[in-house]
Amino acid sequence: MYKMSAKPMISAKQIQTRVKDLATEINSTFEFDVILSALTGAFMFTTDLCRAMANFKHRIAFIKASSYGSGMESSGKLKVTGLEKLDLKGKRVLIVDDILDTGRTMSTLVSMLKEAGATDIRTCVLMNKEERRSVDFHADYVGFEIANEFVVGYGLDFDEDYRTLPEVWTLEEV
Numbered sequence: 001m002y003k004m005s006a007k008p009m010i011s012a013k014q015i016q017t018r019v020k021d022l023a024t025e026i027n028s029t030f031e032f033d034v035i036l037s038a039l040t041g042a043f044m045f046t047t048d049l050c051r052a053m054a055n056f057k058h059r060i061a062f063i064k065a066s067s068y069g070s071g072m073e074s075s076g077k078l079k080v081t082g083l084e085k086l087d088l089k090g091k092r093v094l095i096v097d098d099i100l101d102t103g104r105t106m107s108t109l110v111s112m113l114k115e116a117g118a119t120d121i122r123t124c125v126l127m128n129k130e131e132r133r134s135v136d137f138h139a140d141y142v143g144f145e146i147a148n149e150f151v152v153g154y155g156l157d158f159d160e161d162y163r164t165l166p167e168v169w170t171l172e173e174v
């Protein structure tokens, strides 16, 4: 059995402050055409980031990236849907995801986007678990560096629960 930590690991206020800073950093360092958001985990982060960047030229597109399995371990097999419907040829793309864990999702997405003809690709994640990396990958923009703990809330799930919470919590075994 698992339950949420007694207190949030990252409060809603901390997230909002950091997202605004991140938006300023991105706006001043990367001119791009499309925000490509990886559903479902990145949904809340993406909307807050869009509001904070507030650039009418940014287009928004969503893909679904899932690594099958349930629970706390990904199966390693990544399934991506929705990319085939997008025209990213010659586009400068900001990929947004919730968390960088093993790095497999992001590195696969970057390869797929290159294949689709995107010319400049940068990546943005709300959280980075550097310790967990199994492939060599660095995100260009990172909201929070976190320890090797399983986190939920603000888009992130455990078996599809917890996603709609406005703050990030750790999940503890009880």
Ligand code: IMP
Residues within 6 Å of the ligand: 041, 067, 074, 097, 098, 099, 100, 101, 102, 103, 104, 105, 106, 149, 150, 151, 152, 156, 157, 158
């Ligand atoms: P990666 O491909 O191993 O980097 O994992 C990326 C995906 O695994 C993320 O987009 C999340 O959906 C999921 N994930 C990794 N760590 C966590 C976590 O601590 N909580 C919830 N989901 C996670």
Ligand code: MG
Residues within 6 Å of the ligand: 041, 157
């Ligand atoms: Mg997930």
